[in-house]
Amino acid sequence: MRYLLMIYTNEELENGMSEEEKQAMYGEYFGFTEAIQKQGIHRAGEALQPVATATTVSVRGGKVITTDGPYAETKEQLGGFYLVETDSIDGAIAAAAKIPGAKHGFIEVRPIIDFD
Amino acid sequence: MAIDDSIDLEARLERPGTAAGARQALRRALEEAALERPRLIAGLMARFRDLEIAEDALHSAFEEALEQWPRRGLPERPAAWLATAAHRRAVDQLRRLGRWRAKQELLLHESPQYEEPAADASRDLLDVVDDEVLCLLFTCCHPALAREAQVALMLHTVCGLRTEEIARAFLLPRATLAQRLVRAKRKIRDAGIPFQVPPRSLLHERLDQVLLTVYLIFNEGHGSTSPGGAELCREAHRLAGLLRELMPEEGEIEGLLALIELCEARRAARRDADGSYVELARQDRGLWDRAAIERACARVESALRRGRVGPFQVQAAIQAVHAEAARWEDTDWPQIVGLYEVLERMQPTPVVRLNRAVALRYAGDPRASLALLQEDEVRRELDAYAPYHAALAEALATLGRGHEAATSWRRAAGLTEEPAARAWLEERAGVAQP
Numbered sequence A: 001m002r003y004l005l006m007i008y009t010n011e012e013l014e015n016g017m018s019e020e021e022k023q024a025m026y027g028e029y030f031g032f033t034e035a036i037q038k039q040g041i042h043r044a045g046e047a048l049q050p051v052a053t054a055t056t057v058s059v060r061g062g063k064v065i066t067t068d069g070p071y072a073e074t075k076e077q078l079g080g081f082y083l084v085e086t087d088s089i090d091g092a093i094a095a096a097a098k099i100p101g102a103k104h105g106f107i108e109v110r111p112i113i114d115f116d
Numbered sequence B: 001m002a003i004d005d006s007i008d009l010e011a012r013l014e015r016p017g018t019a020a021g022a023r024q025a026l027r028r029a030l031e032e033a034a035l036e037r038p039r040l041i042a043g044l045m046a047r048f049r050d051l052e053i054a055e056d057a058l059h060s061a062f063e064e065a066l067e068q069w070p071r072r073g074l075p076e077r078p079a080a081w082l083a084t085a086a087h088r089r090a091v092d093q094l095r096r097l098g099r100w101r102a103k104q105e106l107l108l109h110e111s112p113q114y115e116e117p118a119a120d121a122s123r124d125l126l127d128v129v130d131d132e133v134l135c136l137l138f139t140c141c142h143p144a145l146a147r148e149a150q151v152a153l154m155l156h157t158v159c160g161l162r163t164e165e166i167a168r169a170f171l172l173p174r175a176t177l178a179q180r181l182v183r184a185k186r187k188i189r190d191a192g193i194p195f196q197v198p199p200r201s202l203l204h205e206r207l208d209q210v211l212l213t214v215y216l217i218f219n220e221g222h223g224s225t226s227p228g229g230a231e232l233c234r235e236a237h238r239l240a241g242l243l244r245e246l247m248p249e250e251g252e253i254e255g256l257l258a259l260i261e262l263c264e265a266r267r268a269a270r271r272d273a274d275g276s277y278v279e280l281a282r283q284d285r286g287l288w289d290r291a292a293i294e295r296a297c298a299r300v301e302s303a304l305r306r307g308r309v310g311p312f313q314v315q316a317a318i319q320a321v322h323a324e325a326a327r328w329e330d331t332d333w334p335q336i337v338g339l340y341e342v343l344e345r346m347q348p349t350p351v352v353r354l355n356r357a358v359a360l361r362y363a364g365d366p367r368a369s370l371a372l373l374q375e376d377e378v379r380r381e382l383d384a385y386a387p388y389h390a391a392l393a394e395a396l397a398t399l400g401r402g403h404e405a406a407t408s409w410r411r412a413a414g415l416t417e418e419p420a421a422r423a424w425l426e427e428r429a430g431v432a433q434p
Helices: A011-015 A019-039 A089-098 B009-013 B020-035 B037-048 B051-072 B078-096 B100-110 B130-140 B147-158 B163-169 B174-190 B200-222 B227-246 B251-265 B290-304 B311-324 B333-346 B350-362 B366-373 B376-382 B386-398 B402-414 B419-432
Strands: A002-009 A042-047 A055-060 A063-068 A077-085 A106-111
Touching (some): A002 A011, A011 A077, A019 A042, A019 A077, A077 A089, B020 B078, B037 B130, B037 B147, B051 B078, B130 B147, B147 B163, B147 B174, B147 B227, B163 B174, B163 B227, B200 B227, B227 B251, B290 B311, B333 B350, B350 B366, B366 B376, B366 B386, B386 B402, B402 B419
Antiparallel strands (some): A002 A106, A042 A077, A055 A063
């Protein structure tokens, strides 16, 4: 099954990091990505620009409405994701637990619907 | 007992023209088959990987049995008959949903030995290996499910308690519980919660989850005065017994089983004629089930000798020390203090420390007891907990600090709902500070 691992962390925390700390964090992410690639479960993964760059779009009465900012204002923000493919949720949970952000933020694990 | 949710057996047996003897035989056959529920559900789950399908199929099989058995006579092995009927129903249901082909491919892919049973079903579908029953328990207690959902699944899906019964026992609206069950079953299917015995690296962690769920079921029943409470205790005992059969090497299972048995052995002494709770110190020990206590004590000892000592074994050992004392005054308190120290290392929670503090006072060290109770963390965490203030009052009273003791007794009374217990606490306040 495929699972989306959504990484929710506090951006403020990362803004407050020194350059060295940031480099260390990127290094950890790089290591994690490499590890799950080797394991053969990595399908995709990206980091997102901060929520300050977010635009929320909706269509009401045929009219496109754009709003500056994320859909929901929360203490933690979606900062990146991985798409993994594992036998069961256990593999996805194990991968999520190794994402560096899990130590201070939260990883939401969502199964992907298989339409086949 | 209920044979299945939404089948009112009594009403169904009231069929005009059925002889009383035949009715009795039918009831016995159905109830006996219902005892095999964990294996029936596990077998269906192993093949169809969908709890809703499994439960619906078993339900239909029971309906079919109620229809056919009175007319055609009882089958030789009712549970095996139900397994075959349920299997056929599940296949029908999947065909109706248009999911059979996909499922069949999945099954063929996953288990090459799988084949659809012939109409005469010479292959016994009830021949579920123990592993499959274990898989079912691990699935129902998977940590991706909320604890309340685990409890509901264990009681409903595995034990076969009716939704109303569970809802009543947990003081929930029936609809809430039904909703909880549906959600949990769908999450198991859609989120890929595995039907498997966890790999060695996860086994103990996951087993502890299963045991905790069983313990919560027991605890809920133990604290309740309603007849539903006793039923929860029985089901918890059955589940622990089932686990023991499946994993006879695990000391913690043995520990939980012994803990349940030791508490149950005192059931008759726990309530007085009015139904009010009687604490351990005041219980009539003549009402305890001595034979059950002996068996459970032997169980604890053999578990402790196996290694991997865990919190359930320690809690059972504590109850065993209580059970072995002929009178409250004869309790071996230093040993209980020592056991609570062991437990506290495993579970450093305020409630465990409270219990150790109480044991320290009985062991003759009220100063150490008081010091422990006055630790910041304990005080902060347990400030709204009546037993905490009662323990504080006891320690203060023993040290001759009557005025402070009275204040704590009153605080405990103020936090107690049950009128009899409340009155008793207020009386103590009066005695401490006349």
